[in-house]
Amino acid sequence: MYSDPLDTWEIIEEELRKPTIFKSRESLAPEYVPHKLPHREEELRMLASSFKHLITSPGSFSQKILITGAVGTGKTVTARVFGQVFTRKAREKGVNVAYVHVNCHRNRSLHNVVSDIALQLGINIPSRGLSVKEIYDAILGYLDERNIYAIITLDEFQYFAQIAGSDAVYFIVRTYDGVQYDVKRLNFIFISLDTSTLSLLDPVTESYLLRHMINLKPYTSKELFDILKYRAEEAFYEGVVSDEVLKFIADYEGSDKGGNGNARHAIEILTLAGVAAENEGSDKITLEHVRAAIMKTSREIINISEAILYSPLHELLVLWAVARLLRQTGQPYVKMGDVEKEYEMLCEMLGEKPRRHTQLYEYVMNLKKAGIIVARTSGKGQRGRTTLISTHYGPLDLLEKYIEDLVNRRLGITRR
Numbered sequence: 001m002y003s004d005p006l007d008t009w010e011i012i013e014e015e016l017r018k019p020t021i022f023k024s025r026e027s028l029a030p031e032y033v034p035h036k037l038p039h040r041e042e043e044l045r046m047l048a049s050s051f052k053h054l055i056t057s058p059g060s061f062s063q064k065i066l067i068t069g070a071v072g073t074g075k076t077v078t079a080r081v082f083g084q085v086f087t088r089k090a091r092e093k094g095v096n097v098a099y100v101h102v103n104c105h106r107n108r109s110l111h112n113v114v115s116d117i118a119l120q121l122g123i124n125i126p127s128r129g130l131s132v133k134e135i136y137d138a139i140l141g142y143l144d145e146r147n148i149y150a151i152i153t154l155d156e157f158q159y160f161a162q163i164a165g166s167d168a169v170y171f172i173v174r175t176y177d178g179v180q181y182d183v184k185r186l187n188f189i190f191i192s193l194d195t196s197t198l199s200l201l202d203p204v205t206e207s208y209l210l211r212h213m214i215n216l217k218p219y220t221s222k223e224l225f226d227i228l229k230y231r232a233e234e235a236f237y238e239g240v241v242s243d244e245v246l247k248f249i250a251d252y253e254g255s256d257k258g259g260n261g262n263a264r265h266a267i268e269i270l271t272l273a274g275v276a277a278e279n280e281g282s283d284k285i286t287l288e289h290v291r292a293a294i295m296k297t298s299r300e301i302i303n304i305s306e307a308i309l310y311s312p313l314h315e316l317l318v319l320w321a322v323a324r325l326l327r328q329t330g331q332p333y334v335k336m337g338d339v340e341k342e343y344e345m346l347c348e349m350l351g352e353k354p355r356r357h358t359q360l361y362e363y364v365m366n367l368k369k370a371g372i373i374v375a376r377t378s379g380k381g382q383r384g385r386t387t388l389i390s391t392h393y394g395p396l397d398l399l400e401k402y403i404e405d406l407v408n409r410r411l412g413i414t415r416r
Ligand SMILES: Nc1ncnc2c1ncn2[C@@H]1O[C@H](COP(=O)(O)OP(=O)(O)O)[C@@H](O)[C@H]1O
Pocket: 028, 029, 030, 031, 032, 033, 034, 036, 037, 038, 039, 040, 069, 070, 071, 072, 073, 074, 075, 076, 077, 078, 227, 231, 263, 264, 267
């Protein structure tokens, strides 16, 4: 059917004329670091006191701190905010402290972790050919030469411990063991969901970290209200969100009201409700917008979104293929061979060069280790053995949509 070009013009014009309710939508993004952290004051204080020696007697010892807590309790953001402010304070007092934040989910091998530390410190190392030891020595040398002390956060440490193994963990944890160092420049913050990874450490480090542990409790409804209030003030224009709406979200998610106490989830609901209001051309977020947003964000999807946020592109494509097949077939498990075919089809659709079988198998194993999928070998009955794959997460259509969005964002970024 012929459509008048003017219609298109008007549609776009109309959309552009709709008022926006977001003052700063970016400030609600997961990677945004806010200036204030309501209800994490005590934890920030503990961190500051733990790293005080960097100012009073820098180099005297190498501090190690463990931060634990469930998803969305503010582990990452607390470490980042602390790092930002502490380095500034130190500079003011004449000590050069660098803060490095490594995401171990994205960097799963010791080589990747160590390279990332070097990169963040701004050390020029050749991209190929250097061993872990050589890079590590380059880091220590660089800090010595410039008289810099470093606080290195290993976030999502459980992935590193599980995937890279105990030798890799020892390499980092025992930096200053055995050899006499006059000045100890490296200090560590380990972030993990719980204390289970500690069993991979030597007993001395384990008991030290247990005594130097900061456990973040899931947020209560009252706490989430304060957090949402603050974040909403940054993100929306005045009058867009009422306290009633914020309280509604806080009550849904608060740990004392049967929720997970997950600030990320609460903020995500607020964001989605805002988007819904804006799409409708409404200048206020209503309880109905929030209800719709809650329907859209099943808690399961939020949990998985945390786990795959930094997965390599092709690992996401494999997971996408699994979700599609599971939905299309309605079967509890799908075969690795079929996943590969579906994956290749997705690659073709996106103009991506498919990875080889061994690499795909590795992705499947990583997803399994991360608890996102379950994989097992088929019984003897079947002709030849095959890997059967499934996921407990869902609903699958939402999961697919979520992965698709993530893939598109990733491609948008890498293709620029
Ligand atoms: N006390 C707080 N004040 C403001 N925002 C917070 C607070 N705690 C968490 N957030 C926000 O909630 C989200 C989840 O926090 P994050 O640090 O990623 O949690 P975790 O690392 O424990 O999963 C982030 O967007 C973060 O900025």
